Amino acid sequence: MVTVLLVDDSKLARIVAGKTIAALQPEWQRVEASNAEEALAAVKAQTVDLAVLDFNMPGKDGLELAAELRESFPQMPIAIITANVQNEVIARARELNATFVGKPVTEEAIKGFLSGAALRLRRVGA
Secondary structure, eight states: OOEEEEEOSOHHHHHHHHHHHHHHOTTSEEEEESSHHHHHHHHHHSOOOEEEEESSOSSSOHHHHHHHHHHHOTTOOEEEEESOOOHHHHHHHHHTTOEEEESSOOHHHHHHHHHHHHHHHHHHTO
């Protein structure tokens, strides 16, 4: 069972991204969080295989959360999703070895990240 952590302060955005992930990977389980603190609690409470993080959130932004997750889970596939398509944000996501996905999250936009993540997870035997 593959578990996806979906973090966005917007419930609607979580629903949209969740439906998109479910359409592409229906057997994957989703865990949702509305901010970085909830996300960090979720990864302590259970095994999470990959993360889809919103960039703009109150408190820690998605890149700060990605950096924290990267310390504990160096191999975890991470995507940063945002409507804030700035070169600086894209560059910081790449520095963290995270995939950048523009909002709105569509099947086409996230398909590459999910299929790449599935391949990586199969290789490490998740």
